Amino acid sequence: MSLPAAIVFYDGECAFCQRSVQFILRHERAPLFSFASLQSALASRLLAERGGKFSSAPESVVVLCDEKLFLRADAALQIVRHLRWPWRALNFLRVFPRPLRDAAYDFLATRRHKIFPDKPACPLPTEAQRARFLSDEISSGPA
DSSP states (O other), X not given: OOOOSXXXXXXXXXHHHHHHHHHHHHHBSSSOEEEEETTSHHHHHHHHHTTOOOTTOTTSOEEEETTEEEEHHHHHHHHHTXXXXXXXXXXXXXXXXXXXXXXXXXXXXXXXXXXXXXXXXXXXXXXXXXXXXXXTTOXXXXX
């Protein structure tokens, strides 16, 4: 199996992050993103192959889209581009310099466990959604 066009790597131990995945599933314009926990062997392997060392630092969402890695605020904005209106309007935040966007992202990221302190009871995904959560057996290309 080859890689999906866009993968969101998220902190699988974070209630805010898990809720964010559910939000993306509900609000994306078309089914684009697949999802994998930053703590998974798949994330470690795929990100290491692309020069990233993010599985040990799950305070950042990471998006792999068309073989490009996006981190922190850039990753969030990459996701926003593919959401339905009105959420897509948040794309205007691109006008702010990256250091400012990343500072705002870091502020939220360091407080996310206080915002949602408990792990949510994960809703059961539909069969179509379940197929979008990646397992560790995925291949990253020809062997």
